[in-house]
Amino acid sequence: MSSDQPTYAPAQDAATLQRTWSDPPGLVGWFSAINHKTISLRFMITTFVFFLAGGVLALLMRLQLARPDNRLVSPDLYNQLFTMHGSTMMFLFAVPVMQAVAMYLVPLMIGARSVAFPRMNAFAYWIFTFGGLMLYAAFFLDIGPDVGWFAYAPLSGPQFSPGKRVDFWAQMITFTELAALMEAVILITTILKMRAPGMSLNRMPLFVWTMLVTSFMVLFAMPAVMLASTALITDRLVGTHFYNPAEGGDVVLWQHLFWFFGHPEVYLIFIPPLGFISSIIATFARRPVVAYPAMVLALIATAFFAFGLWVHHMFAANLPELGKTFFTAASLVIAIPTAVQIFCWIATLWSGHIAWRTPLLFVLAFFVILLLGGLTGLMLASVSLDTQLHDTFFVVAHLHYVLLGGAVFPLFGAFYYWFPKFTGRMLDERLGRWNFWLFFIGFNVAFFPMHLLGLEGMPRRIYTYPKALDWGALNLTATVGALTIGVSVLLFIVNVLRSRRHGAPAGADPWQAGTLEWSVASPPPASNFEQVPVVHGRYPLWLPPGTPDRVTGLTSEHREVLITSVVDAAPDHRLWLPSSSPWPFLCAVAVTILFIGSIFTPWAMVWAAVPVAATATVWFWPKRHMTAVRSASEVPP
């Protein structure tokens, strides 16, 4: 409980810290904000708005498919709808929302006052937001992409997709992946260099482990799609021939590059929720997660295997049979580390004292839905069956079972779990249960029939189907399920808006959890920790206090953080982090001009580079006053 937590910082010091770490007020201050919690909240809300937009697009598709021979939307709009839906959910929601949540929680979980590069964090957020806005602006102007979320060449090439539609898609990739790469670098540095003293790697919360593993995967996966989309846009705009078979190019090169990113991406979406689950299960089973080393090794193994699976998305392409056999085997092997984790969680729940709260319900739904999605995944890993079911609704059902079961259900659980920390208030439990059950039932009603439709041969990405095929009833069922999900998400929004103002006050630790984020007030002060803690175990709040239990010697007058060693988190040096600044925002505007300009003229790469360089330089350039203060108190290594 918050009340009996010892507080050491004198009130005056707390006020100084609050002033030091707060972003400036006013409109300019709003654009200058770099506090990781402020940026992360904006980031979460932005990704959630994209989630809602993607959901509305899905509902439009479901309404169109609700009955045979429907004329609600045109084939052309339908193409844009499924492309925008997939692109939104993958690039503007699923991957970034995990990073957004992590940017809030990771520093709090590791006892840090900030992320490592707070200005770059703000910059990445703005880049992401501008990329998403650009895509939707294009969509509303009827130049939304229409070639599927993976934009296969040659359909996406200049010959079959003239106009600007695919260019906006390709630049959206550049925006979002740039942001994701920067966030990954920030997370890796934060996790490895800013943990509180004593939090050696083997004491890190499992969620932090998942984000470390995910961030390393991002470094090696995202460049592939950036390269692929850059080659696509140069094919379209300046006449290169990467994907043009007539001049020695190759369309399967696109598939290789895309899925070399695309399959690890599934795990970029799936691994952070494993961390949500480990946090939620430990708290609601009231005990540490069983077999911590096995959990960590399973995560790392998953990350490695994830890079050996990409060809299983290409079984229908003409590839060597031996190669396909390898990728089938790898696709089956990756089930092992996932199973290890699931058994560890079951053991944790089995041996704990379970508290049946909404976050846990969402986690339990993960077990059911992901299991079904995993089983259809095993089916699709077989080349012969995959060739039969390729491009049918069976695949649509499979991927939604995996992605919603694996990511969205745990994510909603995570919102219920950490909302009290973000806002200081609890979400309503009754509405939460309605939210959960409508989502769970609606999801199965919407997506289970798609398995059957796929087995009956209904292809993906068709805007309608004739009555004679008798697919109407199952499709109508799916649409009813989709609307039920819509209602449940509306309930969630109502719950959030109401609880934000009128929810029960949460206190620092409403769930009696064990990790450090629950040791500070809700919402946390600007500096996170008034006193930087010293850590003596994996669940510090469940342990008797060790000695020493906190850090002294950091100034409250400046944004000073403690940098620690990579493995043992031994104190290494003290560093002043930068002040709040509008320049990351302005630099992001300049980069946006460059990216969007280059869709219309390659020369934008030249002239727009000038404002980019200028804003980046002003961003970097140190302030004379601050430098003088720093120099006066410097201790050289």
Added chain:
Amino acid sequence: MKASLPPDKQPAMLDVGHLPTFAFGHRSPMWWGTMGLIAIETTVFALVVMSYFYLRSHVDVWPMSQFAPDLLWGTVNTAIMLASALPNWYAKRAAERLDLQAVRIGLVLCLLFGLAFLGIRILEFATLNTRWDINAYGSVVWMLLGLHTVHLLTDAYDTLVLTVLMFTGPLEGKRYVDVSENAAYWYFVIFSWIPIYAVIYWGARI
């Protein structure tokens, strides 16, 4: 389970007030940021090289444009880039000793080398004997050389900004870490050129 302490008993605290306020190499977050960037860009280069050989495996004649790039300027530039490791090493070592005068000398020398290899890079483009819009071979060669050139440009600009800062100030210890990490990145840019050089100039010959 939660611990609470009797208010009269203040436990020992871990004093970090004596610790340095900046540090070099992997002790510094800047090093990790730079290494992250290097990991990303190495992946990009590796993927372009793989694409190069992937495309090469799908056609009968390579280079598709008949003539491989001229060896002269590419080879000269390789020598210049490798030679720039020397002033770069000097600047890095000077930064780690907080020797401002030597840092200035090292950075200016690096900049001169930067100007030289950027100038010769133009000649390299001119003697590639292919264009990006002729065939897939031309596209991938231009992509590879273009991406590396972007690195040369950004690294030269970074170095320019740092050089100006080291002359005008304001300076503090952290800026020497910046110089040191800029030098680490410079190493990456020049040493990553060696496999790229081998692919562009010899991948079209062997």
